[in-house]
Amino acid sequence: MENLESIKQNLSSELRRGTLLLMVLSALHEPQYGYSLIQYLDGIGMKVDQNTLYPLLRRLEKQELVDSEWVVGDSRPRRYYNINQNGSIIRSHLLKEWGNINQILIAQDQRLEKKNEKMD
Numbered sequence: 293m294e295n296l297e298s299i300k301q302n303l304s305s306e307l308r309r310g311t312l313l314l315m316v317l318s319a320l321h322e323p324q325y326g327y328s329l330i331q332y333l334d335g336i337g338m339k340v341d342q343n344t345l346y347p348l349l350r351r352l353e354k355q356e357l358v359d360s361e362w363v364v365g366d367s368r369p370r371r372y373y374n375i376n377q378n379g380s381i382i383r384s385h386l387l388k389e390w391g392n393i394n395q396i397l398i399a400q401d402q403r404l405e406k407k408n409e410k411m412d
Contacts, residue, residue, distance in 0.1 A: 312340060314390060316348060317375055317383040320358055325370040349373055357382055 294302075315338050319329060326346055333340050352358040357379035360371050375383065 308338065309344070311390075312338070312344070312348065313352075314383065314386045316345070316352070317357065317379055317386070320373055320375040320379070323361075323372040323374040325363075325372050329373070352379065 315333060316329070319332055324332065326342065326349065329349075330340060330342060330345060349358065349360075353360055353373070357376065358373050359376045360373045362369050362371050
């Protein structure tokens with residue numbers, strides 16, 4: 293059987309993957325290319341592998357939630373991604389959903405704490 297620390301790490305990874313879509317939509321309020329997005333997310337504490345990010349960006353583009361544009365500058369060409377109006381609507385919806393879920397979890401946790409206090 294796995295030890296508790298290993299289980300915690302695996303479940304935390306699953307939770308983070310589940311929220312990555314919302315994090316990416318929120319991060320694309322200004323155009324970013326893949327590597328800059330990875331750095332941005334890492335800077336706010338959300339580590340993501342490029343093998344996870346790029347398929348997600350392609351899926352978001354296919355769903356018409358983000359737009360992309362190739363930019364040829366001083367260095368090599370880069371594909372910049374930016375949230376569009378549809379993506380903004382979805383982001384707002386998901387943020388409300390997240391808020392509702394968070395409130396439910398907090399209320400549940402408070403009920404459990406009160407129940408445990410009564411048992412002490």
